[in-house]
Structures are given as structure tokens and as C-alpha cells.
Amino acid sequence: MSTTKKIAGAALAAALGVTTLSACGGGDAKDKPAGASDAPKSKTVTLVSHDSFNVTDSVLKEFEQQSGYTVKVLKSGDAGAALNQEILTKGSPRGDVFFGVDNTLLSRALDNGIFTPYEAKGLAGVKPEYVLDKEHRVTPIDSGDICVNYDKAYFSDKKIAPPQTLDDLTKPEYKNLLVVENAATSSPGLGFMLASVGKYGEEGWKDYWSKLKANGVEVVDGWEQAYNERFSGSAGGKKAKGDRPLVVSYASSPPVEVLYGEPQPAEAPTGVATGTCFRQIEFAGLLKGAKNEEGGKALVDFLISKKFQEDMPLQMFVNPVTKDAALPELFTKHGVVVEKPENVTPETIAKNREQWVKAWTALVVK
Numbered sequence: 001m002s003t004t005k006k007i008a009g010a011a012l013a014a015a016l017g018v019t020t021l022s023a024c025g026g027g028d029a030k031d032k033p034a035g036a037s038d039a040p041k042s043k044t045v046t047l048v049s050h051d052s053f054n055v056t057d058s059v060l061k062e063f064e065q066q067s068g069y070t071v072k073v074l075k076s077g078d079a080g081a082a083l084n085q086e087i088l089t090k091g092s093p094r095g096d097v098f099f100g101v102d103n104t105l106l107s108r109a110l111d112n113g114i115f116t117p118y119e120a121k122g123l124a125g126v127k128p129e130y131v132l133d134k135e136h137r138v139t140p141i142d143s144g145d146i147c148v149n150y151d152k153a154y155f156s157d158k159k160i161a162p163p164q165t166l167d168d169l170t171k172p173e174y175k176n177l178l179v180v181e182n183a184a185t186s187s188p189g190l191g192f193m194l195a196s197v198g199k200y201g202e203e204g205w206k207d208y209w210s211k212l213k214a215n216g217v218e219v220v221d222g223w224e225q226a227y228n229e230r231f232s233g234s235a236g237g238k239k240a241k242g243d244r245p246l247v248v249s250y251a252s253s254p255p256v257e258v259l260y261g262e263p264q265p266a267e268a269p270t271g272v273a274t275g276t277c278f279r280q281i282e283f284a285g286l287l288k289g290a291k292n293e294e295g296g297k298a299l300v301d302f303l304i305s306k307k308f309q310e311d312m313p314l315q316m317f318v319n320p321v322t323k324d325a326a327l328p329e330l331f332t333k334h335g336v337v338v339e340k341p342e343n344v345t346p347e348t349i350a351k352n353r354e355q356w357v358k359a360w361t362a363l364v365v366k
Contacts (some may be wrong), residue, residue, distance in 0.1 A: 045295030046072045046095030048086065048287070050079045053099055054315040055308065063302045069295045079105060079187065086287065087112045093287035096296035099141065099303065103132065103281045104190055107350030110137055115285035116293070121301045122322070130281050130321045132346060138283035141303050142318035145251040145338045146191035147277040148178070149270045151233030154245035163246065165275030166199050169212060176216035178246040179230040183360045186222045187280075192248045193360050194349065195278035198342030202352070209364055218244060219365055227253070233270040235261065251277065252317040255334040259314070268334040279341035282318070 047053070053073060064071055072095075076082035079100045086098055090112060101109045109115070115137040123131070123139065130140035148169065150162040163169050169178055181189030196205040220226050228236030231247035234257065254268035261269075284303050286296045302308055309325035312318060319327070327335075 042292040042295060043068065043070055044072055045069045045097070045292050045299050046074055047299060048074045048076060048082065048093070048095035048098045050082045050100040051075045051077060052316060056311050056315060059307055059311045062307065063299075063305075067295075067298050067302075069292075069298065071299065083109055086114050090114050091289045093289050096287060096290040096292045097284055097299050098287055099282070099284040101138065101283050101285070102187075103279075103346050104187070104194065104349055104353070106132065106138065106283065106346040109285070111350070114288055116288045116290070118286045118297055118300060120297075120304055122304045125322045125324060126304060127321055127323055132281065133283075138285040139300055139304060140321045141282050141284050142312055142316065143279060143281045143321055144318040145277040145279050145341050146188045146195065146248065147251045147338065148192075148273040149227075149231070149233065149247050149249040149253050150273060151231070151245035152269055152271050154232055162271060162273065163276070164273050166196060166208070168273070169217075169246070169276070170208070170215050172215075174215065174246065176218075177244060178212070178216075178248075179218040179220060179226045179244040180248045181223055181226050182219055182221050182365065184357050184365075188223050188226075188248050188250070189219075190353075190357070191278040191280060192276075193356065194344050195276060195342040197356065198278065198344045205356075206359060206363055209360065213364055217364070223249065233257075246273075250317070251336055251338055252313075252319075252331070254336070255330045256317055258334045259330055272336045272338075274336055274338050275340075277338045277341040279338070279343055281321070 053075065060071055074095055076085055079102060082098070083101055083105055086093060087109075093114070098114070110133065117136050118139075119136040120139045123136070126140055130143060132140070148163065152162070155162045160173055163171070163174055168174065180192055183189040183193040193205075196208050199205075200208050218230065220230060226247050227234050227249050229240045230242045230244045231237040231249075232242045232245045233247070234242070234253075251272050251274075254270045254272060257270055258265055258268050284300055286293065286300060290296045304322055306322065306324055309320035309322045312320060313328055313331055
């Protein structure tokens with residue numbers, strides 16, 4: 001989800017770049033997943049994605065063995081940069097499938113016509129609230145919630161209840177405690193701004209940010225700086241002597257703090273203010289002009305298969321979108337369920353995003 005999976009920090013850095021994962025051999029035709037061709041024109045299928053795509057080697061190799069395809073993963077920066085490249089190469093794409101466009105950029109992708117409609121095998125198993133394109137130009141793959149995280153130790157020591165809602169963040173007891181990312185340069189920053197639009201509407205969101213600014217909100221360029229430098233609750237923030245106990249991050253950040261803790265803590269050191277969240281949904285689509293359309297269809301089918309959906313949480317720190325996929329214990333024990341995230345339709349975002357970001361910048365940054 002663009003920068004959303006960067007919450008794993010250095011642990012995922014080795015996965016960045018252009019990666020080619022080769023099949024260990026072809027399987028029998030009867031073992032091929034739906035969408036795979038008996039005689040594909042090409043044995044290679046290319047997935048274009050943002051930098052945060054990741055999958056367990058054994059899971060991908062199983063797909064390769066069953067389908068007979070070799071999967072090449074072409075990583076292309078953050079979601080916005082990757083999408084821009086596909087728009088520029090429309091009709092002559094660099095790959096067969098694009099993964100990583102989310103609901104904040106979806107209308108832009110669809111309006112530019114870079115995808116070929118394809119109703120994926122297994123789509124009936126996807127939760128209907130995630131199927132935003134009824135023409136099936138894109139298929140939902142994962143979801144995640146952008147939320148304010150808090151440093152449990154800080155609020156325990158100060159004997160202050162941590163905030164739980166957007167309204168709470170404007171209260172005097174949280175003055176000078178929150179750091180957010182720039183909505184013009186950061187995916188979580190944009191998501192958090194959209195949470196305020198969803199909550200307060202087009203007439204009220206700017207007034208809300210005026211209150212946050214008066215309450216000492218700090219703005220930095222991106223998630224890495226906010227979470228790993230300024231936030232006092234993360235492992236990186238502690239090393240950097242960060243002094244902000246509230247940060248815009250993800251609902252999956254606490255499980256990550258446990259997973260990569262040294263030593264691994266019994267309880268997550270950070271919590272999530274569940275009344276501050278905006279839900280991101282990421283999609284994949286078959287690129288128009290794909291050289292290996294049949295292989296692309298098989299790959300999209302694979303991305304919503306139970307095997308991939310259950311592998312995804314600990315690889316990209318996002319939630320599955322299919323009904324039958326189970327979350328790992330790390331998520332169920334240390335994560336939170338966001339029951340009522342804020343939402344703004346992709347069409348509304350597409351229509352207003354630029355002017356909202358300009359208004360936000362003028363109000364909060366300048």
C-alpha cells in the first residue's frame with residue numbers, strides 16, 4: 001500500500017529492488033490453478049508493484065510449480081511513482097499485472113484506462129465491501145488501517161488516558177504530543193487527512209486541522225521520520241530519542257514492534273487509537289496490452305488464493321480481504337480490529353484530492 005508496509009523498516013529492506021523468482025519446474029495440467037493456460041505464449045509473468053510487495057519464497061514457488069510460470073517482480077518505488085510509470089507506458093506496459101494501487105489513487109488509474117477487465121477466479125470469496133470496481137478492472141488484494149499509534153509507557157507514566165478519537169487529539173492534555181506525515185508527500189499523511197474529511201465532511205475538516213495546529217501538531221515529510229525518529233514508542237524512535245508519544249502509523253504497527261523486538265516483548269509497547277483510522281484497500285489489475293495475459297490472469301487468481309492471503313500479513317503487514325483467510329496469532333494477539341474506520345469514496349477523492357492537499361498545506365504547513 002504504497003508506503004504502508006514500510007512499518008517493518010530495515011527488516012524488509014533486503015526485499016527492495018527488482019526481483020526474479022524462478023519456478024522449480026512445471027506441474028501437471030490437472031494441478032494448474034484457474035486462469036493458467038495449457039500452452040502459455042510465455043513462461044514468464046511479470047508483476048509490477050510498489051517496493052513493499054513481498055511473499056514467502058515457498059508460497060510463490062508452489063504457484064510457479066503448479067502453473068508452469070516463472071514470476072518476475074518489478075518493483076518501482078512507492079505506489080504513486082509506480083502508477084505514474086504505468087500511465088506513461090499505457091498500452092505497452094512493463095509487465096502483465098500491476099499490484100499496489102489503493103483507494104486513494106484508484107479513480108486515477110481507472111480513468112487512465114490502464115487495466116483490462118478480468119473477473120478473478122475466487123472473487124466470490126472476497127468480502128463484498130472491498131469490491132469497489134464493479135467492472136472488475138481491478139481485484140481487491142489487501143486492506144490496512146492508517147491510525148494514530150500511542151506510546152503505552154508514556155501515558156502510563158503520566159497517568160493520562162491515551163486518546164481514542166479524532167476529537168480527543170484536539171484536547172489540551174495532548175498538546176504538543178502528536179506527529180503526523182505531510183499529506184502532500186506521504187501515503188499515511190494523506191490517509192490521515194482523509195480520515196478527517198470522512199469524519200467532519202468537506203465543510204468541517206479544515207476547522208479540525210486548525211484545532212490540531214493550535215494544539216501543537218508536528219508535521220514531517222514521511223512515515224520513516226515520523227515513526228522511527230520522532231515517535232517515542234517505536235524501537236527506532238527510542239534510539240533516536242523521539243519525544244512525541246503520538247504518531248500517525250498503522251493498526252498493524254504494534255504486532256510489528258513485537259515481531260522485531262529484541263528481545264521480543266510479551267506485549268506490544270504501542271497501542272492504536274481506533275477512532276482515528278482511515279481504511280486503505282489495495283488492488284491488482286491485468287495491464288492492458290500485457291504480453292502474457294493468460295499468465296497475468298493466473299497470477300491475479302493466485303493473489304486472492306487462500307495460500308497467498310494467509311501468507312500476506314507477516315510479509316506485508318496488511319489484512320487479507322477473503323472470507324476464509326485466517327490471521328496469524330501475532331495479529332490476533334497484538335493487533336486491533338478497527339470496527340468503524342473513516343472512508344471517502346475513490347470518486348470523491350479523485351475529484352477533490354489536489355485541492356484538499358493544497359488547502360491542507362496552506363493551513364498546516366505554511
